[in-house]
Amino acid sequence: MALGKKTGGRQKGTPNKENPLKGYIRSHSMAYFEPRNRKDEKTGKEFVASDFELDMAALAADDRVAAELRLLKFHMPEMKAIDMDMTVSEAGKTIEDRLAELAGEDDE
Secondary structure, eight states, X not given: OOTTOOOSSSOTTOOOOOOHHHHHHHHXXXXXXXXXXXXXXXXXXXXXXXXXXXXXXXXXXXXXXXXXXXXXXXXXXXXXXXXXXXXXXXXXXXXXXXHHHHHTOOOX
């Protein structure tokens, strides 16, 4: 098989098949975050807010922070932990030996 040559499957540029359920879920989710005109039942004042904003405001502060942190996982890449070995393998060298090595001097 030649590298880089397409031998089967869909033609280049063919769009994915429409999925009605996926479209419904996307529109429902977008509506949850869409700001709408509302009226405060107690004061009668009008304001603009999404269902998401109202739900967040109804949460206790610690629950609101926990929800924000969970949502951030969808917007920020998660950093991976890195293991690093910090042991020194030159235990037999003195500081004079190390300085001489850095200066480029040979032990002759």
